[in-house]
Amino acid sequence: MKKLLLATIISLNLSFACGQVNPFEFEKQTGYKGNNIPDLTYLEDSYSFLVLGDFGRVGNYYQQDVARELGHATIVLDAEFIVSVGDNFYPNGVASTTDYQWVSSFESIYNDASLYRDWYVALGNHDYRGNVQAQIDYSNVSRRWNMPARYYSKTFHVNNDEKMLLIVMDTNPYIESYHQASEKYIGVAEQDTAKQTQWLIEQLKTSDPQIKWKIVVGHHPLYSGGKRKDSEDTKLFEKKFADLFDKHQVDAYICGHEHDLQIIKPKERFTTQFLSGAASEVRETGNREGTIFATAEPGFMAFSVFGSKMLVQTVRAGETGATVLHKFELAK
Incomplete structure (x- = not known):
């Protein structure tokens, strides 16, 4: 036997x-x-990861549906890791590393065996309403939670000869309106944005010839067709970073903040923005110049790197299963 x-x-x-x-x-x-997601394309020998955002709601709204299908997608794509674009805990972050939100909004929700792999996590504005340092320190408690600092980078080998640079920003200090509400966004005004910007530039100027893909992760969008389409915060954030990302040929900027799913690449821009903020609550969205795709559905995005292309699949998570709503191919 x-x-x-x-x-x-x-x-x-x-x-x-x-x-x-x-x-x-x-x-x-x-x-x-677990279940299959038949519409989800698996590319043999590809390097895949998943992206979700704005999720921490104690399992309410669509969080449990998205968590279930995120686990299924991890198996289907043999994904290497998961990215969270921030707003990890609503409404006011966490108080400490032993705050019960770690159990009720994270550990007990993302409990599929496939999800016990590395999570690379960014900070959102709701996280700044609590103890940011506790989210950093939780990296020493949890095997899968990775937030070594408010901003950081990680390089991955996507194959034997090529690498992908993942840069995780802390976008909150760049949002000027937050500085006028320092009692709400704890410690945001104390952050040195000039220092972070210089660090970001040095990361993007890498001389490593093996780095083929440059991806930046942050909470706030450069562009939106949703609720914050005409927000002054969004317009100012675009002015601060859109040209910089183009100059250093950032392939993808991945963000959240809007509770929807959007892909936007304005005319004449090099960087494509992927907004994945629909992991629990969902709001109406719309289009703007450069919109490739937008939907107000609960879900996440799946990224698969293969050779000179990156396949991005937008997945809707329903009560009984998942559907791929859109497929987009980013070519070098």
Whole structure:
């Protein structure tokens, strides 16, 4: 019996290695009980990660539906890691590393076995209403929560010869209106934006010839067709960073803040913005110049790097399953 079981496992491994089964089929054959997302395209030998944002609502709104399907997508794509674009805990962040929100809004919600891999987390404005340092310190408590500082970077090998640079910003100090409400956004006015900007530029000026993809993550959008389309905060943030990202050829700026799903690339811009802020609450959205896709549906985005292209799939999470609403290919 043991020999038969061993032979079966070896056969499955060989089949997977030869591309005869996709990651979901392989996991099902080894005992996985979750569901497939048939519309989600798996590209063999690709390097994938998932993005969600604005999620921490104690399982309310659409949070549990999105969490369930996020787990399924992680299996289907064999995703390497997960990115959160901020507003991790509503309405007022966390008080400490032992705040019960860690259990009620994170640990007990994202409990699919596939989601126990690295999460790279940004800070949102609601996180600044609580103890930001507690979210940083939780990196020493949780194996999967990664926030070593308010802003940081990480380099990933997407294949043997090429790398992807992921830069996680703290966008909150750049929002001027927050400085007028320092009692609400704790410590935001004390942050040194000149220092962070210089750090960001140095990261983007990398001389590593293997870095093929540059991705910046932040909470606030450069552009929006949603609630904050005409917001002065949005317009000022675009002025501060759109040209800088283009100059240093940032392939993708990934953000949230708006509770919807949008892809925007204005005319003449190099950087494409991917907004994924619909992991719990959802609001109406719309279009603006450069809008490629926009929807007010609960869900997340999946990114798959393969060669000179990046496939971005926008996933809707429903009560009984998931649907891919849009597929976008970003080419170098």
